[in-house]
Amino acid sequence: MSLLALEHVSKHYREGQRERTALTDVDLEVRAGELVVVYGLRRSGRTTLLRIAAGIETPDAGSVRFAGEELARARRAVLGEGIGYVRKALRASEEDGVLEQVVAPLLARGVSVEHARKAAWAALERAGAERCAAVAVGELSAGESVRVALARALVLSPALLVADEPAAAVGLSERDGILAQLREFTRDGTAVLSSTAEPSEMAGAHRALTLGEGRLRGPSTPQLAPVVALRRSV
């Protein structure tokens, strides 16, 4: 069974007198342990798709199911624990410490400080950011900032991680490490749905799709994923 299933999802926005179509009749399934990457140009609907998949926004039409349950009904219970959402930029005060940032979601759920700190360390290690634990958020490099944001989402042990352009603002050397980290998360069964404006960042994904004019193209279900490469360069 799919962990996440979008069926016939459409979304429109009003911009002044105009109506802009962000998504048109989008179908997408993501299974446990899959890394699915969606590529699209600016204003292609990438962020809208991910926000709807995470339950942050609701579609105008169509359905979104997470673990078999309609997301619109279970939204508050699912976001954070079942689904971890990683924003483009880490929202935090410059003086905040990294560890404070990562423990915050657990403390907000009434977890004891000791247990929260232990879980935060584990999440930072999983995201490859344990060296940043004692650093202030304002001192992080772009790549470290992404890893801390990933740790903050992972601390609640979500089954699905949704990451909006995780490697957008990082340098080339850090980019490869972050993409490798996303693949690593899937080894224990965590599903990852991420977006990118750079098609080369889709290499190594289990499935790659493109989004343009609100339409999602490519293997929208795991069964339809192409298994034979077009050609291999010599």
Added chain:
Amino acid sequence: MDKDRARVNWLRYSAPMGVGSAQARAAAVAPMHSLVNWALLGLVIERPSYAYELARRFERTYDQALALSSVSHVYTALATLRERELIEEMPGTLASVRSRRAYRATERGVAEHAEWVVGQVLEERRRQRVLIVQLGALAKAPERAIAALDAYEQACLGEMVAAPPAGSDEGPGTTRLVARLISEETRLTVAAKLRWVQYARAQVQAQSPPRPGSA
């Protein structure tokens, strides 16, 4: 045509080494089109060796990208390279035992190989232009052009997913450096194709006549 080619091949490979028939000399002047021959020459340039080792190295290096029809394919390819004076037998090897003759590249072989590599870049561009012209021919039927672009995009996505991600371990039969270069070349070229598909689709749609009833 095929009969002539077969006759030239028969003469070339049946003639004793060093006899050098007129047909073999004529064949040596003609451009060498075989990708296997060029690929094998690349391996000899990389490291002089004998036929069996070259066949093994060929399989490891060009895994999934190029295939030998059989081990004897290497012997015919080496004979061609030798006739064209692109390789030569290394002195001091056991010339009486065919399988233990070791070969090295000649200066001419190294120079022609470099020239061929550069030519392949132009050939790739030429093929790409031919493909685009074919897509342009479909523009009068926009749905077909879009369908062709969709199929091309699917193939590119499949290739991108199959490409080893940057920073991953090397694949079988390739050195770490070559694996990294292949990985990055695949990612960058397929990425450019995917961007181009989006552009081409927008252009085809912009040229399509509006559908009846649409604003």
